[in-house]
Each structure stands twice: as C-alpha cells, then as structure tokens.
Amino acid sequence: MSKILVFGHQNPDTDAIGAAIAFANLQNQLGKDCEAVALGTPNEETQFALDTFGLTAPRVIDSVAKETQEVMLVDHNEFQQSAADIADVTVLAVVDHHRIANFETANPLYYRAEPVGCTSTIVLKLYKENQVEIPKAIAGIMLSAIISDTLLFKSPTCTDEDVTAAKELAVIADVELEVYGLDMLKAGTNLGTKSAAELLDLDAKSFPMGAKNIRIGQVNTVDLKEVFDRQAELEAAMKDSMAANGYDLFLLVATDILDSNSELLVVGEPTAPVEAAFKTTLTNNRAFLPGVVSRKKQIVPQLTEVFEG
Amino acid sequence: MSKILVFGHQNPDTDAIGAAIAFANLQNQLGKDCEAVALGTPNEETQFALDTFGLTAPRVIDSVAKETQEVMLVDHNEFQQSAADIADVTVLAVVDHHRIANFETANPLYYRAEPVGCTSTIVLKLYKENQVEIPKAIAGIMLSAIISDTLLFKSPTCTDEDVTAAKELAVIADVELEVYGLDMLKAGTNLGTKSAAELLDLDAKSFPMGAKNIRIGQVNTVDLKEVFDRQAELEAAMKDSMAANGYDLFLLVATDILDSNSELLVVGEPTAPVEAAFKTTLTNNRAFLPGVVSRKKQIVPQLTEVFEG
Numbered sequence: 001m002s003k004i005l006v007f008g009h010q011n012p013d014t015d016a017i018g019a020a021i022a023f024a025n026l027q028n029q030l031g032k033d034c035e036a037v038a039l040g041t042p043n044e045e046t047q048f049a050l051d052t053f054g055l056t057a058p059r060v061i062d063s064v065a066k067e068t069q070e071v072m073l074v075d076h077n078e079f080q081q082s083a084a085d086i087a088d089v090t091v092l093a094v095v096d097h098h099r100i101a102n103f104e105t106a107n108p109l110y111y112r113a114e115p116v117g118c119t120s121t122i123v124l125k126l127y128k129e130n131q132v133e134i135p136k137a138i139a140g141i142m143l144s145a146i147i148s149d150t151l152l153f154k155s156p157t158c159t160d161e162d163v164t165a166a167k168e169l170a171v172i173a174d175v176e177l178e179v180y181g182l183d184m185l186k187a188g189t190n191l192g193t194k195s196a197a198e199l200l201d202l203d204a205k206s207f208p209m210g211a212k213n214i215r216i217g218q219v220n221t222v223d224l225k226e227v228f229d230r231q232a233e234l235e236a237a238m239k240d241s242m243a244a245n246g247y248d249l250f251l252l253v254a255t256d257i258l259d260s261n262s263e264l265l266v267v268g269e270p271t272a273p274v275e276a277a278f279k280t281t282l283t284n285n286r287a288f289l290p291g292v293v294s295r296k297k298q299i300v301p302q303l304t305e306v307f308e309g
Numbered sequence: 310m311s312k313i314l315v316f317g318h319q320n321p322d323t324d325a326i327g328a329a330i331a332f333a334n335l336q337n338q339l340g341k342d343c344e345a346v347a348l349g350t351p352n353e354e355t356q357f358a359l360d361t362f363g364l365t366a367p368r369v370i371d372s373v374a375k376e377t378q379e380v381m382l383v384d385h386n387e388f389q390q391s392a393a394d395i396a397d398v399t400v401l402a403v404v405d406h407h408r409i410a411n412f413e414t415a416n417p418l419y420y421r422a423e424p425v426g427c428t429s430t431i432v433l434k435l436y437k438e439n440q441v442e443i444p445k446a447i448a449g450i451m452l453s454a455i456i457s458d459t460l461l462f463k464s465p466t467c468t469d470e471d472v473t474a475a476k477e478l479a480v481i482a483d484v485e486l487e488v489y490g491l492d493m494l495k496a497g498t499n500l501g502t503k504s505a506a507e508l509l510d511l512d513a514k515s516f517p518m519g520a521k522n523i524r525i526g527q528v529n530t531v532d533l534k535e536v537f538d539r540q541a542e543l544e545a546a547m548k549d550s551m552a553a554n555g556y557d558l559f560l561l562v563a564t565d566i567l568d569s570n571s572e573l574l575v576v577g578e579p580t581a582p583v584e585a586a587f588k589t590t591l592t593n594n595r596a597f598l599p600g601v602v603s604r605k606k607q608i609v610p611q612l613t614e615v616f617e618g
Contacts, residue, residue: 099416099418100413100418100420101413104408104409104411104412105408105409106408106610106613106614106617107408107424107606108406108407108422108605108606109408110423111422112421112422113421114420115416115417296417301416305415308415
C-alpha cells in the first residue's frame with residue numbers, strides 16, 4: 001500500500017512544515033505508514049530551524065493522487081491552499097488552527113482544530129494523549145513553529161497553551177527560548193536577496209470572499225522602510241500575479257516583528273471594502289495598521305465580514 | 310451575555326439530543342454558560358431514554374440568532390441539517406462523527422471529529438481529557454446514544470472505542486447494557502401509531518449531491534412487512550414532501566434492527582444512479598439491501614460517489 005502523505009499548506013511556513021514532520025512521526029509511532037512532504041521549499045526561517053535541529057527538508061510535491069489515495073492535512077484545510085488535486089484523494093485526518101472553509105469529505109474523518117496560535121501546539125497535545133515520546137529534533141521544529149506563528153508570543157493569536165507548549169518543547173529541544181526565537185525570526189527577514197515575486201510568494205494564501213478572489217501575502221521584517229523602498233517593483237509584480245492567477249485583489253502585509261505593527265500594500269479592485277474593513281484610508285495604495293501582526297485574526301475575518309457580510 | 314446554545318441536527322435522534330445534553334453540561338463545568346436545546350422533539354426511542362434516566366427533553370428551537378450569537382454543534386456540521394439561520398451566528402465548537410460538508414466559519418474554532426460510531430463516544434473522551442465527572446443521568450443518555458447509533462454494536466460504523474465507551478457508561482448509569490439496549494431500540498420501532506409523514510420525518514436528513522437535492526429518511530423496525538404494508542401511503546407522503554421542499558429524490562431506508570438488513574423505498578428521479586450505487590435493481594420502487602444498517606457508512610458515501618464522482 002502507498003504511504004499516507006502528510007503536509008501543510010502551499011507556500012509552507014515553519015508550522016506547515018514542522019507540524020507535518022511532527023504529526024507524521026506521531027502517526028508512524030502509532031502504526032501508520034506516513035511520509036511528511038511539503039507543497040513548497042522551506043523559507044529561510046524554516047531552513048534555519050531545520051538546520052538548527054539537524055532535520056532534512058521534506059520532499060516537495062504539488063499533487064498527490066499519482067502516488068497515494070490517502071492524505072493527512074496539517075495547518076490548513078481550504079482546498080485552494082492544498083495540493084492541486086486534493087479533491088481526488090481521501091483526507092483521513094486534519095490537524096489545524098484556522099477557520100474551516102472550502103473543505104469537504106465524502107466520509108467521516110479525524111478532524112482536530114483548536115483556536116490556538118499554532119498547529120504544533122495541538123500536535124503536542126496529541127503526542128501526550130497518545131503517550132508517545134517526542135524526539136529532541138522534532139520538539140525543536142515544533143517549538144520553531146510556535147515561535148514563528150506567534151511571533152515569539154506577540155501575536156494576538158497566541159494563547160496560554162501556546163506559551164506553555166513552547167516552554168515545554170524548549171526544554172526537550174534544549175535551547176534558550178527567547179534567544180533562539182529571535183535568531184530564528186531574524187533569519188526569516190532577509191528580504192534584500194529576494195525578487196519582488198519571491199517576496200510576494202513567501203507566505204501568500206488565496207481566499208475566495210463573496211464573488212472576489214483575494215490573495216494575501218505577508219512578509220516579516222525588522223525594517224518596514226526596506227520593504228516599501230521597493231513599492232513600485234512590488235506593485236508591478238502583484239499586477240503580474242493577479243493577471244496570471246485571476247486574483248481580484250492582492251494585499252501585501254509587511255509586518256515589523258520588533259514593533260508588532262504592519263503596513264498594508266493593496267493592488268486591484270475594489271479597495272473601498274478594504275478601507276472599510278480596517279477603518280483606514282489608503283494613501284499611495286498603503287495603510288499603516290498599528291498593532292496588526294496576524295493575518296488570520298486581524299486581516300482575514302475583517303475582510304470576510306465586508307466582502308461576505 | 311446570552312447563553313451559548315448547544316444542539317444536534319434537525320429531526321434529532323438520541324445522539325443529537327444526548328450529546329447536546331452531555332456536551333453542554335461539560336462546557337458548563339468548564340465555566341461556560343451553555344444550554345442544550347434541540348431542533349425538534351425527541352422521538353419515542355429518545356423519550357424512552359430520557360424517561361429512564363429522569364432527564365427533561367431540551368427546549369425545542371428552530372432558529373438561533375434571535376436569542377444568541379454563539380452556538381456549539383454536536384452530531385452534525387452541514388448547515389442544511391442545522392438551525393435555519395446557522396450562517397448568521399458564530400459556531401464556537403463542533404463535536405461530530407460525520408463527513409464534513411457545507412460547513413464554513415469566518416474564524417478559527419474548536420472542531421473535534423473522529424470516525425467513530427457515535428458523537429457521545431467522543432464527548433466521553435472530552436470529559437476524561439478535562440477530568441470532569443459524569444453524572445449518572447448524563448452517562449445514561451450518552452450510553453443510549455451509543456446504543457442508538459450503533460444499533461447495539463451491530464452497525465458497521467461501530468468501533469472498539471464505542472463498545473468500550475458504552476460498557477464504561479453502563480457502569481456509571483447502573484443499567485444492564487444488553488437488556489436496556491434492546492428495550493430502548495424497541496421503544497423506537499412503534500411505527501403503527503404514526504402517520505406516513507411522521508414516519509418519513511422521524512430521522513430524515515437532506516444531502517445536496519452534485520446538482521441534486523436528496524432526502525434520506527430512516528426508520529428502525531422489528532418487522533419490515535409492517536412498514537411496506539403502507540407503501541402506497543408512504544409514497545404519496547414522499548411525493549408531497551418532495552413538492553413542498555424541492556427534493557429531487559426521496560429515499561426511505563427501513564432497517565430491521567433484529568436481522569440487520571434494510572429495505573429501500575425510492576421516489577423521484579433519477580433512480581438509475583441509486584441502482585448503480587447499491588448494485589441493485591429497484592422493483593416496485595423497492596430494493597432489499599442485505600447487511601445495510603448505516604446511512605452514514607452504507608448509503609451516503611455510495612450515493613455521493615455516483616452523484617458527484
């Protein structure tokens with residue numbers, strides 16, 4: 001029988017890759033035959049984490065049906081964020097911390113979602129519930145995922161459970177949480193070496209909202225000015241991507257991980273609902289969003305409300 | 310603040326009502342302010358169980374937004390099986406054992422689904438994970454739900470976890486499992502006193518499949534002949550319901566709980582895919598389905614496959 005493939009969303013971040021590695025290992029310990037794979041190569045932050053803990057990046061795939069009939073999803077459920085042919089295979093399990101949308105199955109499945117800051121926090125619970133020991137390297141990548149998703153506990157998505165989980169995992173992984181955390185986050189802010197198209201694609205997801213197809217990218221930085229010095233180049237690349245992929249709107253959220261603010265860059269139409277969603281006015285296609293760091297909690301629901309409400 | 314309403318699907322069965330009572334009690338013990346309600350009155354089987362354990366039937370509602378903004382769903386997720394205005398409120402949590410379809414949220418939520426035979430089996434796990442004690446009466450209604458959903462462990466949906474859970478709950482509820490179980494199931498087969506329309510509605514759910522809107526009712530009996538003596542009357546009522554509600558197809562699954570077989574009655578079009586789904590030929594709109602007792606596992610996936618595959 002073919003292996004069950006376990007993977008996170010497209011444009012994988014540290015949780016998409018870390019939770020896949022950790023959940024696949026858990027399932028294998030429980031007697032399944034799973035392989036963690038990824039719908040893209042690791043970003044620099046994730047690669048830093050993998051290197052630190054001596055892990056190999058998962059094999060990259062884009063479709064699944066040619067090699068298996070059974071998959072498990074982590075850190076996502078919406079089909080448009082998943083493997084290209086996800087509708088053609090059986091989803092046996094989902095572990096996630098996002099809203100549920102554009103997801104359906106023909107059969108009952110295992111679905112475990114909790115409104116916490118990181119999928120890996122839930123995966124840690126599953127290890128405990130099943131009384132399976134967590135190897136040091138896997139504790140390290142799970143810890144990295146929590147640091148990444150919560151921006152070292154500064155995101156409003158961060159819950160007490162995430163903090164407790166991270167502290168526990170840091171002990172197993174044998175690292176100094178705050179020191180390692182900032183080093184890892186900074187490794188992901190090396191934007192200067194990337195093309196505008198690469199920046200947009202680093203951590204971008206598509207969301208159908210009402211009749212509109214909205215693309216929302218996010219980049220972490222320690223210097224917002226460095227990002228917006230390239231505004232013209234970014235806008236051109238956003239327009240290219242919209243034309244190629246049929247997006248109506250493209251939002252780029254540049255997040256200052258030190259000060260915990262974001263600046264928004266918007267291309268496409270309509271922009272009035274975007275302004276309404278964030279109670280702001282776009283100037284030169286931009287808006288500063290003080291205190292906003294979470295796409296999931298501070299961007300997507302607000303946009304969904306105006307586009308579908 | 311208004312109470313959080315907790316409820317199962319329309320045309321509630323014993324699990325829809327039992328899991329709502331049990332999950333609402335658990336949430337209240339954990340500090341929430343919940344009320345178990347129901348999208349319909351208990352059937353005779355459920356009423357037998359409620360009476361046995363001294364529980365009151367939950368208040369019946371059909372819409373929710375006029376009294377609360379927050380709900381928790383048990384034993385279902387598909388919006389067309391839920392409160393009429395479910396899309397207007399926030400679903401905080403779902404505990405279920407069905408496929409996921411026609412369900413979406415704007416925000417992350419708690420979602421716990423497992424491919425076991427009964428929602429109450431999962432709710433028992435949640436009591437344990439949260440170390441909350443189960444009152445005797447609530448153990449009784451949870452046990453009744455497991456007996457009902459698994460037809461006293463005879464359904465192919467029944468897992469080892471359901472059997473273990475039922476045995477454990479029977480001890481807390483202080484009943485003889487097999488004796489109580491058969492008494493309860495028989496209490497639900499008292500079909501003679503019901504009109505054809507009532508029979509159809511006892512345990513019926515709607516499923517959009519491809520372009521078709523399919524209604525599937527199920528009745529338990531100890532005598533299939535008693536059901537089909539009323540075939541003409543049933544078909545007339547099925548046609549009335551189709552006209553009133555816009556169903557394309559109406560399937561009635563009459564299940565012999567002693568022999569674990571079912572007989573199908575089909576009204577509407579197209580019937581060829583139904584025959585293909587069950588590898589049978591309809592004669593006089595009927596087909597005998599040996600060994601079939603589970604709508605979820607032996608009816609819905611097979612129909613979905615032919616209508617959407």
